[in-house]
Amino acid sequence: MKPTEEVKKKRLSKPVRIILKSIAIFIIAIAALLAILSIVNAISNKSEQGKIQAYGQHVSVDGKNMNVLIQGDGEETVVLLPGYGTASPALDFKLLIDELSPFYKVVVVEPFGYGLSDGTEKERSTENIVSEIHEALQQLEIDRYTLMGHSIAGIYGLDYVNKYADEVSAFVGIDSSVPTQPGMDVKFPLKTFAFLEKSGVMRLLKNVSGDPYATLAFDDETKEQMRMISNKNSNNATTLNEMKNISSNFKGAQQLTFPNDLPLIFFIQENNTGVEGWIPLHEGQIKDSIHGKVMTMDGSHYLHHTKFKEIAENFKAFMEEVNEVN
Template sequence: MIRRISKIILKSLAVLIAVIALFLAVVFIVNVISSKSEEGKIQSYGQLVPVDGKQMNVLIQGEGAETVVLLPGYGTGAPALDFKPLIDELSPFYKVVAVEPFGYGLSDGTGKERTNANIVSEIHEALQQLDIDHYTLMGHSIAGIYGLDYVNTYPDEVNAFVGIDSSVPTQGGMDAEMPIGLFKFLDKSGLMRVLKKLSGDPYAGLPYGDQTKQQMKMISNKNSSNDTTMNEMKHFSDNFTAAKALKFPEKLPLLLFIQADNTDVESWRTLHEGQVKDSLYGKLIPLEGEHYLHHTLSKEIVQDFRAFMSGVK
């Protein structure tokens, strides 16, 4: 009797393992075929700029006398497309330059370590190639860390820094070990594509056309867990720690938009108030929205930004 039960259990386990293996095989094959198909459907936008022997994609819109340079948050698949609502609001008044760092959007990847210094140097080189030498930096999320390094490295070029729910060096949780191996497995196996499908449309209800949404999804799939962004993730702890030694220059106009009801990071508002208080021209504006504030509040961001800049001139 016991032997019979054991055989039944073993057979059941064998069937289960076979089903899981078949499922993973199908997911893997579908992902390979889908990735190849999507690769041919991705449409170019912006322009490629030579940086450190590679190509960095940059989108420029607007012809204003003053320039705003947009820097994305971590993991934004296609930054220049993601920033579209904000670019459209800014471009009637400014020359807008949306930079897609290596590993993002249509830019190449790189084998260089993703330290603050390397990332900042590459972005600066792209702007130099475009003959852009005076500008406001406007950055989302982790661009708050790179922006700190940037404004201290190139203080004579940056007119102001504007944060869109930007990261702060002293925020908690950034010293945790990141599951890089898991992300790579999910991506290579095709399970990441399945998870994205199950999680629904991330752009539902947002001001993007269907074609733009489709392009962002395909580019996001292309860049998912690539070596460059995984290396950036590996450097999170070191980069945040290095930024703790920096402050925004006292005389640099500093405008920080933050998510008013952020519950993910302890003392989110207090952390940003600490940055603003050290600036002669610092201002903090809480907004009711999600972390990607520019998805739904670009009009308000631009109105407040223009009023702020007119007040510090």
């Protein structure tokens, strides 16, 4: 006897019901996991907030607090600017600061959204970022200095030295960005980054990916502080807005060049496989410079984490050479 149409439908629907039930269970499990991660993230953030130790000092910029660390009392001043997304610039540069501060007055500016500085709703254009950094230095009555910057500070620094040429005595790039480097026209998934942070998934990924500071020379307390400040600042609204502006900021810098009379030295990665022509790009930036130099080093993008002694020594020697010629 042949099955009726109703029986056939029931037989066919059973596998479908199993699949749908499995999907529903999976969705519920994911939702529960995200809820747990979000709660854990919120509790951890609140707990860590109370353990973060203050450093440096606040200066008022555009009605908000910008954090600045000053170490050393040398006659010449070095102003350090961080790369994009560096959670705590003052701590991230600590190893280099300790090498420079016996000879120089070292000033680390933590832009809005970084370190212990406030966030801001103001657009993260190069113009605004540069103006705010300059205002912080003005508040501190610092008006003559070498600008030393990591990564994207090469873009902001290029604009800075042209706007405030009478204040900047030299520019030093630590694996600094170049306006014409390829791949900077990408559109970043900002909403995805914001979700990963708010949901707690980003904290989970950090925990399972291992300790990025484990093999570095920072003391344990500094490492722990950097981890907590990273959790506090990661993908905040201010730095996400800066990420949104990366493409336009790079494009806007393409018509700029460093003044040919400005002493210029770049410490860059010897083997950067991520950016085509990394060394020639920097050599092109110094080709018309009276005092220009490119030094390659074997290390990661964060050269100041491992080559801090070499950077300090070679910078000091370079400036002595410049001063002798002048």
